[in-house]
Amino acid sequence: xxxxxxxxxxxxxxxxxxxxxxxxxxxxxxxxxxxxxxxxxxxxxxxxxxxxxxxxxxxxxxxxxxxxxxxxxxxxxxxxxxxxxxxxxxxxxxxxxxxxxxxxxxxxxxxxxxxxxxxxxxxxxxxxxxxxxxxxxxxxxxxxxxxxxxxxxxxxxxxxxxxxxxxxxxxxxxxxxxxxxxxxxxxxxxxxxxxxxxxxxxxxxxxxxxxxxxxxxxxxxxxxxxxxxxxxxxxxxxxxxxxxxxxxxxxxxxxxxxxxxxxxxxxxxxxxxxxxxxxxxxxxxxxxx
DNA sequence: CGGCTTTGACCTGCGC
DNA sequence: GCGCAGGTCAAAGCCG
Ligand SMILES: [Zn+2]
Numbered sequence: 001x002x003x004x005x006x007x008x009x010x011x012x013x014x015x016x017x018x019x020x021x022x023x024x025x026x027x028x029x030x031x032x033x034x035x036x037x038x039x040x041x042x043x044x045x046x047x048x049x050x051x052x053x054x055x056x057x058x059x060x061x062x063x064x065x066x067x068x069x070x071x072x073x074x075x076x077x078x079x080x081x082x083x084x085x086x087x088x089x090x091x092x093x094x095x096x097x098x099x100x101x102x103x104x105x106x107x108x109x110x111x112x113x114x115x116x117x118x119x120x121x122x123x124x125x126x127x128x129x130x131x132x133x134x135x136x137x138x139x140x141x142x143x144x145x146x147x148x149x150x151x152x153x154x155x156x157x158x159x160x161x162x163x164x165x166x167x168x169x170x171x172x173x174x175x176x177x178x179x180x181x182x183x184x185x186x187x188x189x190x191x192x193x194x195x196x197x198x199x200x201x202x203x204x205x206x207x208x209x210x211x212x213x214x215x216x217x218x219x220x221x222x223x224x225x226x227x228x229x230x231x232x233x234x235x236x237x238x239x240x241x242x243x244x245x246x247x248x249x250x251x252x253x254x255x256x257x258x259x260x261x262x263x264x265x266x267x268x269x270x271x272x273x274x275x276x277x278x279x280x281x282x283x284x285x286x287x288x289x
Numbered sequence: 290c291g292g293c294t295t296t297g298a299c300c301t302g303c304g305c
Numbered sequence: 306g307c308g309c310a311g312g313t314c315a316a317a318g319c320c321g
Contacts, residue, residue, distance in 0.1 A: 213292095213293095214293095215292080215293060215294085216293075216294055216295085217294095217312095217313065217314075217315090218295095218296090218312065218313055218314080219294090219295075219296075220310090220311060220312070220313095222310080222311070223309095223310065223311090229311085229312095231312070231313075233313095235292085235293090244312095290321105291320105291321100292319105292320095292321100293318105293319085293320085293321105294317105294318085294319075294320100295316100295317085295318075295319090296315100296316095296317090296318105297314105297315100297316100298313100298314080298315090298316105299312105299313080299314070299315100300311105300312080300313075300314090301310100301311090301312080301313100302309105302310095302311090302312100303308105303309090303310095304307105304308095304309090305306105305307090305308090305309105
């Protein structure tokens with residue numbers, strides 16, 4: 001399985017009339033689908049992994065983009081591992097490419113999972129750093145992106161993301177099949193099949209619009225964290241996907257998003273429409289001018 | 290009026 | 306059992 005995710009950073013915008021502004025990502029889906037096709041073409045040429053891009057470390061939108069792609073792809077192969085992650089940055093735009101491979105090397109201590117963070121570049125483009133405002137200038141240097149798919153319910157998948165923020169990540173993913181992922185000795189397979197993905201994104205906008213409709217059903221303060229955790233559920237009938245969004249107290253420019261489950265329905269946004277995409281690009285065009 | 294957020298109460302698993 | 310901490314419910318309210 002190959003997954004390509006694309007996303008783009010949006011300027012802070014703060015709030016308009018007290019309402020938080022959503023980070024719009026859905027409009028990139030047509031482009032994203034093209035990238036996916038290209039990747040699969042290259043794969044047919046049996047030329048190994050693709051490693052796209054270079055770029056900056058800003059990753060505001062990985063979570064939403066990834067979720068949008070993962071739930072939209074037609075053939076669902078559950079036992080897949082991340083083979084590569086690349087990020088391209090064009091001015092203020094951030095493009096995230098996630099390449100998933102088959103499960104072949106899944107029993108190798110999940111090494112690929114622990115290695116792919118190294119592929120993230122660490123420097124940040126100057127244009128996008130302006131959107132961080134001057135509130136946390138010290139944190140800009142340690143820009144580390146995290147995508148941590150949590151295979152708590154997939155077979156044999158105990159994955160740990162990035163070492164720095166592991167504690168917080170564990171806190172978000174410690175429910176449900178927690179016993180499976182925390183204990184190396186206990187390998188439970190074919191249990192529940194709901195994947196659980198956790199992401200760290202660096203954004204001042206903690207509401208990511210991945211194209212799906214979410215209804216907030218709870219907010220809780222967690223221990224040792226000064227920011228509350230928000231609970232969302234997909235509003236689609238019969239779809240039981242949930243997600244949690246939490247901002248780290250250690251580094252409040254990082255937002256951790258945990259997706260629980262895979263949507264069983266398509267996205268509801270008017271994607272696949274080039275006019276909409278062009279409109280959005282015009283809206284955002286001032287960022288890379 | 291419909292859809293969503295807010296928010297305290299309730300539930301549940303777990304450790305002592 | 307008890308209490309804590311995290312997850313969920315649901316009534317009330319907000320907003321276009
Ligand atoms: Zn859904």
